[in-house]
Amino acid sequence: MRIAICDDEEVQRLLLQKYVEEWAQGSKVPLETRLFTSGENFWFAWEDDREYDLLIFDIEMGQLNGMELAADIRKKDDEIPILFVTGYDSYMAQGFEVAALHYLLKPLRKEKLFEVLDKFNKLRMKKGQEEKLLFRTEQGPLSLPVSKIWYIEARAHQCILYTEDESHILCSSISEMVIQLCSRQEFVRCHRSYIVNIQHVSAIVKPELVLDDKRRIPVSRSAEKEVNQVFINLYRG
Secondary structure, eight states: OEEEEEOSOHHHHHHHHHHHHHHHHHHTOOOEEEEESSHHHHHHHHTTOOOOSEEEEOSOOSSSOHHHHHHHHHTTOSSSOEEEEESOSTTHHHHHHTTOSEEEESSOOHHHHHHHHHHHHHHHHHTTOOOEEEEEETTEEEEEEGGGOOEEEEETTEEEEEOSSOEEEESSOHHHHHHHHTTSTTEEEEETTEEEEGGGEEEEETTEEEETTSOEEEOOGGGHHHHHHHHHHHHHO
């Protein structure tokens, strides 16, 4: 999950980030947060990068306040969830006008924020939105649904991520990719240089995995048992 936090008070920005990260850790939700110091700062960045799952805005901020920022966003995106956190309750009616997810008053109570984040996460699941994973690439952040990732190949101190018809150079080592991916049921390290999404494996033909499009990935002898078990676990349901 990727969340933007925009608040012109540093203490509040960092507190929000701390609470959101605590919630994500407790809910086992992969998370990336980005912090913004003003509405103008967020708007400038958002024009180039709109890959967020949730926006958390303070309202009282400089020239472009959170409500005005939300109204501008709604002109271009009427779906992205927006959560307001503010010290004033006089804006609540306007919050409904921009279809806010929720409205929380300062001083912020962690339990209330957790309730809203739980609600938001459940709504995402009900809508059938597939979970996306975040990667660092040479071109910037990359967000991909799990099913779009076919395999990762190590190249020196970087990795290449392969989809069905594309490849992306990642700014991460294979060890970092193991930490990010291999705790999930879909991924397994089948070779010192490869991590594969078992969802796209059509057959295991030693010493290789055959993917759905007939590409072949090597399997090291030491990984054979784990690969077989991951394959069985996934398709046993």
